[in-house]
Amino acid sequence: MQIVILRDSDEVAEYGANLIINQLKRKPDSVLGLATGSTPVSLYQRLIVANQAGTVSFKAVTSFNLDEYLGLAASHPQSYRYFMNSQLFDAIDIDKANTHVPPGDAEDPIAACEAYEAQIQAAGGIDIQLLGIGRNGHIGFNEPSSGLMSRTRVKTLTKATIEDNARFFGEGEYQPHLSITMGIGTILDARKVLLLATGESKAEAIRAAVEGALSASCPASALQLHRDAVLVIDEAAASKL
Ligand code: GLP
Numbered sequence: 001m002q003i004v005i006l007r008d009s010d011e012v013a014e015y016g017a018n019l020i021i022n023q024l025k026r027k028p029d030s031v032l033g034l035a036t037g038s039t040p041v042s043l044y045q046r047l048i049v050a051n052q053a054g055t056v057s058f059k060a061v062t063s064f065n066l067d068e069y070l071g072l073a074a075s076h077p078q079s080y081r082y083f084m085n086s087q088l089f090d091a092i093d094i095d096k097a098n099t100h101v102p103p104g105d106a107e108d109p110i111a112a113c114e115a116y117e118a119q120i121q122a123a124g125g126i127d128i129q130l131l132g133i134g135r136n137g138h139i140g141f142n143e144p145s146s147g148l149m150s151r152t153r154v155k156t157l158t159k160a161t162i163e164d165n166a167r168f169f170g171e172g173e174y175q176p177h178l179s180i181t182m183g184i185g186t187i188l189d190a191r192k193v194l195l196l197a198t199g200e201s202k203a204e205a206i207r208a209a210v211e212g213a214l215s216a217s218c219p220a221s222a223l224q225l226h227r228d229a230v231l232v233i234d235e236a237a238a239s240k241l
Pocket of ligand 1 (some may be wrong): 014035036037038066067096130132133134135138139140161165220
């Protein structure tokens with residue numbers, strides 16, 4: 001595990017964006033694993049600026065997102081598909097047909113999970129997987145106690161995650177308790193993993209992931225097994241190391 005500690009969230013976004021831009025310069029048809037949450041938003045803004053300036057192209061890129069709420073259609077403003085379209089895809093030259101987010105409205109979610117794994121394989125696997133981290137150490141929606149070898153599947157969200165994400169939903173609005181998420185094994189298959197974390201609220205999860213035991217209690221600790229995992233964090237997120 002490589003740990004890069006930077007001053008603040010701007011520097012984290014800049015560093016992460018440059019890693020992705022360099023990856024695309026080396027391999028324009030890269031397969032990107034993408035993430036939602038508030039942490040990657042400023043990294044995406046930098047990718048948009050670089051794309052619009054002509055520094056980097058996404059025309060040949062394929063993408064796979066980590067997770068989606070089960071029960072929300074792509075058109076729902078809180079769905080992760082909607083998030084990705086509005087925060088990144090609509091503003092860059094990527095072919096939307098090459099972007100993949102698990103289908104939150106699948107009639108047969110279990111079959112959809114298997115199909116998602118097959119699509120990743122057919123694309124040649126993920127070159128670089130971007131990750132955030134939950135306060136409880138989750139990656140994607142792999143909550144504590146997730147199998148370290150798990151594949152894409154339906155997962156129940158913990159109370160803590162539902163509460164953390166409630167801020168995105170209006171009062172009285174339906175908030176799903178289920179998700180489809182890539183498994184920890186799926187994430188570990190990526191050739192490179194880039195986890196971003198900023199702010200003091202992530203400090204304990206980062207401590208457990210980096211210095212704690214390899215354990216399903218902290219899903220991000222599984223990255224200790226990965227041969228090319230980079231954690232790019234700010235001083236606040238590093239404060240318990
Ligand atoms: C959600 C997502 C995760 C993300 C986490 C942290 O639960 N499923 O992929 O890492 O939120 O989000 P934030 O970056 O907003 O703290």
